[in-house]
Amino acid sequence: xxxxxxxxxxxxxxxxxxxxxxxxxxxxxxxxxxxxxxxxxxxxxxxxxxxxxxxxxxxxxxxxxxxxxxxxxxxxxxxxxxxxxxxxxxxxxxxxxxxxxxxxxxxxxxxxxxx
Numbered sequence: 001x002x003x004x005x006x007x008x009x010x011x012x013x014x015x016x017x018x019x020x021x022x023x024x025x026x027x028x029x030x031x032x033x034x035x036x037x038x039x040x041x042x043x044x045x046x047x048x049x050x051x052x053x054x055x056x057x058x059x060x061x062x063x064x065x066x067x068x069x070x071x072x073x074x075x076x077x078x079x080x081x082x083x084x085x086x087x088x089x090x091x092x093x094x095x096x097x098x099x100x101x102x103x104x105x106x107x108x109x110x111x112x113x114x115x
Contacts, residue, residue, distance in 0.1 A: 001038065004087040005031050011080055019075040023066060030063035038095075046105055053099045060095060064088055 008031060015024045037056035041049045064085070071081040 001031075001035050001087070001091050004084055004091065005035065007084060007087070011076070011084075015070075016075050019070060019073070023070050023075065027063060027066045027070070030059050030066065034059040034063060034091075041098075046102065050099070050102050050106065053095060053102060057092070057095050057099060060088065060092055064092070 008027070012020075012024055012028070034056050037052045037059060041052035041056065044052065067076065067081065067084055067088075070076040071078070076084075
């Protein structure tokens with residue numbers, strides 16, 4: 001996420017003015033929200049992490065959709081869109097894996113009962 005955010009910051013100045021105060025600001029907000037949720041979850045106890053990891057996943061998915069919209073309206077070129085999409089897809093996979101691990105750890109024991 002950090003590398004994607006740093007890359008995003010280098011694109012803000014070249015974004016069209018028509019998108020700068022709408023999509024650009026909103027995308028920046030979702031980057032920060034995703035990073036914040038990840039950081040909070042990383043410091044919590046196992047049983048408290050799940051809501052923050054879920055929030056990070058939702059924020060990241062929204063962020064990826066907004067970037068897609070920015071690309072669709074030609075406010076972001078192909079090269080920059082791909083450069084941002086790759087680390088975000090990787091982060092999404094990592095968050096999904098983390099969420100799955102948390103669910104597994106927090107679920108009740110599912111061993112079959114002995115007769």
